[in-house]
Amino acid sequence: MENSVKIVTEKLNLYYGNFQALKEVNLEVCSGKVTALIGPSGCGKSTFLRSLNRLNDLIDSVRVEGEVRIDGENIYDKSCDVVRLRKKVGMVFQKANPFPKSIYENVAYGPRIHGVRDKKVLDRIVEKSLREAALWEEVKDNLSRSALRLSGGQQQRLCIARVLAVEPEVVLMDEPTSALDPIATQKIEDLIRALKQKFTIVIVTHNMQQAARVSDITAFFLNGEIVEVGNTGLLFTQPVDQRTEDYITGKFG
Amino acid sequence: MLKRKTYRKWNSRIAEAICTVFSFIAVLALVIIVYYVFQRGFQVISWSFFTSLPAPVGQTGGGIGNAIVGSLVMVSLGTLCSVPIGMAAAIYLYENPYSRLALVTRFANKVLTGIPTLIIGLYIYILIVLRIGSYSALAGSISLAVVMLPIITLSAEEMLRLVPESWRDASLALGATRRQTIMRVVLPASAGGLTVGVMLAVATAAGQTAPVLLTALSSRFWLASLGQPSASLPVLIYTYAVSPFTDWQNQAWGAALSLIIFIFILNISAQVFIALRQRR
Amino acid sequence: MREKIVTKDPGEGIFPHVTAMAAILIILLSGSIFFVVLSGAMPALKKFKLSFIFSTIWDPVLDIYGAAPAIYGTAVSSFLALLIAAPLGVGTAIFLTELAPGWLRKPVSYMVELLAAVPSVVFGLWGLLVLAPWLRKGVGLFLDEKFGFIPLFRGPFLGVGMLTGTLVLTIMILPTVTAISREVMLTVPLDQREGMFALGATRWEVIRKVILPGSKVGIVGALLLGLGRAMGEAMAVTMVIGNTFIISPSLLSPAQTLSSLIVSEFPEAYGMQLSALMLLGLILFAITLAINIIALIMVNRSAARLKAGKELVPVQISMPYGEGALVLVKKKNLSKME
Numbered sequence: 001m002e003n004s005v006k007i008v009t010e011k012l013n014l015y016y017g018n019f020q021a022l023k024e025v026n027l028e029v030c031s032g033k034v035t036a037l038i039g040p041s042g043c044g045k046s047t048f049l050r051s052l053n054r055l056n057d058l059i060d061s062v063r064v065e066g067e068v069r070i071d072g073e074n075i076y077d078k079s080c081d082v083v084r085l086r087k088k089v090g091m092v093f094q095k096a097n098p099f100p101k102s103i104y105e106n107v108a109y110g111p112r113i114h115g116v117r118d119k120k121v122l123d124r125i126v127e128k129s130l131r132e133a134a135l136w137e138e139v140k141d142n143l144s145r146s147a148l149r150l151s152g153g154q155q156q157r158l159c160i161a162r163v164l165a166v167e168p169e170v171v172l173m174d175e176p177t178s179a180l181d182p183i184a185t186q187k188i189e190d191l192i193r194a195l196k197q198k199f200t201i202v203i204v205t206h207n208m209q210q211a212a213r214v215s216d217i218t219a220f221f222l223n224g225e226i227v228e229v230g231n232t233g234l235l236f237t238q239p240v241d242q243r244t245e246d247y248i249t250g251k252f253g
Numbered sequence: 254m255l256k257r258k259t260y261r262k263w264n265s266r267i268a269e270a271i272c273t274v275f276s277f278i279a280v281l282a283l284v285i286i287v288y289y290v291f292q293r294g295f296q297v298i299s300w301s302f303f304t305s306l307p308a309p310v311g312q313t314g315g316g317i318g319n320a321i322v323g324s325l326v327m328v329s330l331g332t333l334c335s336v337p338i339g340m341a342a343a344i345y346l347y348e349n350p351y352s353r354l355a356l357v358t359r360f361a362n363k364v365l366t367g368i369p370t371l372i373i374g375l376y377i378y379i380l381i382v383l384r385i386g387s388y389s390a391l392a393g394s395i396s397l398a399v400v401m402l403p404i405i406t407l408s409a410e411e412m413l414r415l416v417p418e419s420w421r422d423a424s425l426a427l428g429a430t431r432r433q434t435i436m437r438v439v440l441p442a443s444a445g446g447l448t449v450g451v452m453l454a455v456a457t458a459a460g461q462t463a464p465v466l467l468t469a470l471s472s473r474f475w476l477a478s479l480g481q482p483s484a485s486l487p488v489l490i491y492t493y494a495v496s497p498f499t500d501w502q503n504q505a506w507g508a509a510l511s512l513i514i515f516i517f518i519l520n521i522s523a524q525v526f527i528a529l530r531q532r533r
Numbered sequence: 534m535r536e537k538i539v540t541k542d543p544g545e546g547i548f549p550h551v552t553a554m555a556a557i558l559i560i561l562l563s564g565s566i567f568f569v570v571l572s573g574a575m576p577a578l579k580k581f582k583l584s585f586i587f588s589t590i591w592d593p594v595l596d597i598y599g600a601a602p603a604i605y606g607t608a609v610s611s612f613l614a615l616l617i618a619a620p621l622g623v624g625t626a627i628f629l630t631e632l633a634p635g636w637l638r639k640p641v642s643y644m645v646e647l648l649a650a651v652p653s654v655v656f657g658l659w660g661l662l663v664l665a666p667w668l669r670k671g672v673g674l675f676l677d678e679k680f681g682f683i684p685l686f687r688g689p690f691l692g693v694g695m696l697t698g699t700l701v702l703t704i705m706i707l708p709t710v711t712a713i714s715r716e717v718m719l720t721v722p723l724d725q726r727e728g729m730f731a732l733g734a735t736r737w738e739v740i741r742k743v744i745l746p747g748s749k750v751g752i753v754g755a756l757l758l759g760l761g762r763a764m765g766e767a768m769a770v771t772m773v774i775g776n777t778f779i780i781s782p783s784l785l786s787p788a789q790t791l792s793s794l795i796v797s798e799f800p801e802a803y804g805m806q807l808s809a810l811m812l813l814g815l816i817l818f819a820i821t822l823a824i825n826i827i828a829l830i831m832v833n834r835s836a837a838r839l840k841a842g843k844e845l846v847p848v849q850i851s852m853p854y855g856e857g858a859l860v861l862v863k864k865k866n867l868s869k870m871e
Contacts, residue, residue, distance in 0.1 A: 055426055060351065087428035097419035100442050110427040113437070159423070166427055265737035269632050275624030276633070279711060280641060282704045283648040286659050341555030348552065358556040361563040367758075367825030368566060368818065369765025371792050375814045376566045379573045399562065406559060432548040460652025463767040463796055470800060487654045487768075494658045495772055502662060509655045520650045524643060 006031040006170060006200045007052065012066040014044075014051055014224075016059070021047045023224045024066075029217075031169075031200040034192060036215030036232065038208060040247070044224040045204045046094075049172050052202065053089040054082055070170070087114060089170040090163035095179050096155035098147035098162070103130075103139050106147045106158055110166035125165050133161035134191050153184025160191065171195065173203040177210065189214050208248055212236050220244045287513070294510025297503050303511070307473050307489075313500040317508050319475045323483035324512075326476060327390055327469060328458050331397030336451060338398075339405030344435055346406070347413040365403035373399050374467030382468055390476055390483035393469025400461055401454040408450030412443045445530060449523045456519040460512060462487035486512045570818060573811035580805065585812060591778045591794075593802075598809035600816060602780045606790040607817070610695060610770065611763035614702035619756055621703070622710030629711070630718045631740055642715060649708035657772030660701040665692035665773060668700075673785055690785035691775065698774035698788065705766060706759035713758060713832060717751030718744055754831030761824040765817065767792035791817040 007029035014022035021044050029035045037045040047056065054075060056062045067074045075085050087110075098106050107126045108116075116122055126143070130136040135157045139150070147158055156176055163171055173192070177185040192201060192214045205211050211218050212232060219229040220241075228235060228244045239245040301316055308315030342358065349355050377396040382388055416439050424434040440447070470482040471492060486508050493505035571578075577585065581598060588599020629642045669692035677688030690696075721744050729739045745752075775787020776797050791813045802810055 053426060055422065058422070058425065083428045083430060085428075086426055091423075091426040093419060093423065093426075095419060097417070097423045099420055099423070099438055109424070109429075109437070113427065113429045113433050162423070162427065261735050261738070265735035268737040268740070272624040272628040272632055275621045276628040276641060276645075279621060279625045279648070279707050280644050282707065283644055283651075286648075286651060286656065286704075289659055289663050290655060338555045338558060341552045342559050345549075345552035345556040348549070354553065354556055354560075358559050361560040363829055364822065364825070365559065365563045367761060367821065367829070368563070369767065369792065369821055371765065371767040371795060372566065372570065372814055372818050372821075375573065375795070375811060376569050379569050379811075402559065402562070430545045430548075432545045456650055460650075460654065462652065462654040463792070466796065467799055487652055490654045490658055491768060491772065494654075494661055505658055506662075509658050512652060513655060516650055516652065517647070520647060 004031055005029070006070065007202075008067075008069045009048075009052075010067045010069070012048070012051065012068060013064070014047060014056065015061075015063045017061040021224050022051070025224075025226055027219060027226060027229060029170075029200060029202055032196060033216040034196050034201045034203060034214055035217045035219065036211035037202065037204045037219050037221060038206065038211050038247075039221035041206060043221040045221045046174055047224075048221065049091075049174055049202060049204050052170070052172055053086050053091055055086075055091065057082070087166050088168055089172060090166060090168035092156070092159050092163055092171065092173040092176045094175040096152060096159050098150070098155050098158050100146065100148055102144045103147050103150070103158060104143040107161050107165045110162060114166060129161040129165040130158075132164050132195070133157045134187065134194075135161055151184070153180050153187060156180060156184070156188060157191065160188075160195075164195075168199065170200045170202065173201065175204050175206065178206070185210075208236070220247060222247070290506065290509050290513050293503070293506035294513075297507030298510060302504075302507055306475065309473075315504075317484075317486065317489055317504065317511070319472065320484040320486045320489040320508065321511065323390065323393075323469070323472070323476050324459060324486045326479075327393045327397055327465065327483065327485060328455060330391075330394035330479075331401055331458050332451065332455055334395065334398035335401040335405055335454070339402050339454075340409055340447070342406045343409030343413055346410045347439075348431065348435070362403045362406050365399075366407065369463075370400050370461055371463040371467070374464035377464065377468045385480070387480065388468060388470035388482040389480050390469050391479040393465045393483060393485065394479075396464040396468045397458040397461060400464060401458050404454040404457060405450055408453065409447055412446035412450060413439060415446060416442045445526060449526055452519045452523045456516045456523075459516055459519075460487060462491055466491065567815075567818060570811055570815050574808055574815045576805060577808035577812040578815075581809075581812075585809075586816070589778075589780060591809075593798075593806050596805045598806065598812075600791070600809075600813055602778050603789050603791045603794045603813060604816065605780050606695070606698075606774065606788040607764055607792070607820075610698045610702055610774065610788070610790055611760055613695075613699040614706060614763045615756060615760050617699070617703045618706045618710050618759055622707050622755070622759070623714050623752060625707075625711045626714035626718055627740055627744070629715050631736065631744065642712070645708050645711050648704070649712070653705065653766060653768040654772075656701050656705055657769035660697055660769055660773040661693065664700065665697050668692060668697055672696075677785060684782040685784055687781075687783040688785050691787060693773050693775040694785055694787045695774065695781075696784040698770050698790070699784070701769045701773050702763045702766060705769060706763050709762050710755050710759040713755035714748070714752050717748040717755065717832065720751070721747040750831050750834055754828045754833075757824050757828030757831065761821045761828060764824070765792065765821045767796050771796040 005028050007027075009025050009027045012022055012025040013020065025048060037048065039045050050056045051064060052068060052070075056064070064076055068076060070085070070089065073080065099109060101109070104126055107129050108122045111122055111125050116125070127136060130139065135154060138154060139145075147155065150158060160171075177188050180188065189210065192203065195201060203215065215232045217229065218232040218235045220227045220235070222243055228239060228241045230240075235244065236248055239248060303316060303321060304318045305316035306319055307317070346355050346358060373396055377392055377399065381392040381395060385392070420438050420442060421434055424438045425431070429437070465485045466488050469485060469488075471488045472482045472484045476483045490505045490508045490512070493501040493508070496502065577598060581588070585598065585600050586604065587601055588597075589601045590597050590599050591602070592598070625645065629638050633641060669690055673688070673690035673692070673696065676686040677690050680686040681688055725743050725747065726739050729743050734742070770790050771793035774790060774793050776789055776793055777787035778789050778794070779786070781788065795810050795813055798806065799810055
């Protein structure tokens, strides 16, 4: 997969009522790479992530200015179909949130709402997605079990499988391991590295080691602004901005 | 000093005792009423009591079959009308919690719960009975629907709110529309709670007397069409109780027993369901 | 900000409209009730005007109608019922939140709530066939014989009448007052009680100085909701009040209320009489609406500190799902502390 520019944000401003949560954010995200967003809590990194699939639309008081172009198309354009956008840009949440349905139904949910009815096709998609999410071997005999009875790490991988089942091009991850133990975290990180071959991944994390381990590009957010973006290795070893250095050396946040 | 402490202690004891006696009285009221209904009612009920028509006036015997049928038909129809509307309104309130329409709707809904059901009877009487020119089971059903609607809307909105927002977000993030999210994730997840709300509304409707009396009146025959007046359990209890015949008064106890058992079953199973879910 | 949806899902386009229409229907419904009943009451309103409220004549033969005795009956029976139900209900609520051992709280509060589920007509049946005869032979006879010289207890007592109506109403509004007072008391922050206990206060002092002041507004709201229920109550009262159109100072005298007059005369009424009954309904509607709105505002204000978004709703509906269980668990610690 060649590394072309997949997502471009240009002068992205976002307001919750009178509060400005994002200020003139300009960022390019390349396909085939993992882009990590780091920064102290409340810095706007999750808000930024949620503006990439327009999940902020759910909040009434939110107002967005500027452009987010995915494959050259501005997703805030009037003609943009949110449903198609979200099919293309999947999202994994901070806390694993499988539906109170069976494992199978969780994964099949996406394809079903996008019109797949054929049982055989669904079976195939479910198996493929669960394999991609490295969960198949653990659950293949219990597909009809309730997803809520899986362990936390398994639930999060199920959520990843659920996203993969709609064949997205971009996968957004909002602190996907913050509620998991180290072993489960390890598994998810392995998974992220494996998935970047096929998907463009943007991950929000406040764990800097994690960003260093899984990402190629890192962007540092502070107070709704991007302070610095760069190659992960470089950003962590030779930050240009003083604030970045303060943050990664633990002086604040 | 010591004396003052004893005084305070005894003061507290006495006040506590009074509160305890008061709650004993409140429970006693329920126990006494239920006891009488069961004790007097059981002497009357039999299979034929449930299945036969009332005896002609002046004769003893007969049953409450037509009243049971009338009540079942009107309560069911009322439920059929009010559940979809109540659910739809609750979904609106859930989806647009702070819109102006939502705020007004919630207020209107509360006003509706507080209106005496007798007034709802007058309302449906003017709107429907006067138009059609006759008391009818249909008008009775609609008046019950109006009684149930606010109860269903109120509880359904509360139940929808209990569904974690993360499930809704997950569904929308997968590209589901709002409708798909509601129908396939939110409603199934709250199905149990929604059912409980409907059960309580049905229990309330089943005991309504005034609105049914004012819209469906009563009848001593089987319900043949929705356009005709209909018998119902509560109205039958009322007319029999105030009648001068001992036989009728006894039958009123039997009818009251049937009604109370139906309502208590609904209430208690709703309560058990909630208890089970809280434990889970 | 609303997302624009361009999609294949066929139901999506109309879905928001259907749900909004249901919401509008509820508004129309509650808004139209007043005007529809008003339209029915119009002929009587035009004929009798304001004198309807003050006139004590209800004569279907001459077609002259007034509402004073019915308004009097409604007011007296409801207020008296509230007067008895208030200490009983609040006392029970105190017992259920502060005094009862943990295992007893749930079953007892549930039984009180179940009392609210008993249909009004069953209360009427019991009131008429059990309570009334008992009162006539017992308390009523005693009052009449010993205190008959006081107008309040002047007989003869037939069993049915103001006293019986009041007592039945008391039992009927008891669950409303209890359940709502209880919920309101549960919202008083735990640390306040703990602080008082730590200072060596007795239980009653904690109740009197922390619990009751903290839930005062809510309890008044609960009492008003009870009052609203008592005034709107139709069947039970109709069955035990005696349905006599007089204003009598005696508790033992039969009487009439707005709703009992409507229920007892409605099936046979026509013309001006029917319109007059509608006008009675309109008066009842206006009174109960005013009481309920004030009550809801008070209960909600008191419940506002409970949790943003969770509102307190009257009686049965909200109770089973309330936060009660959670708070009760915490309060076990309280009894351990003592």
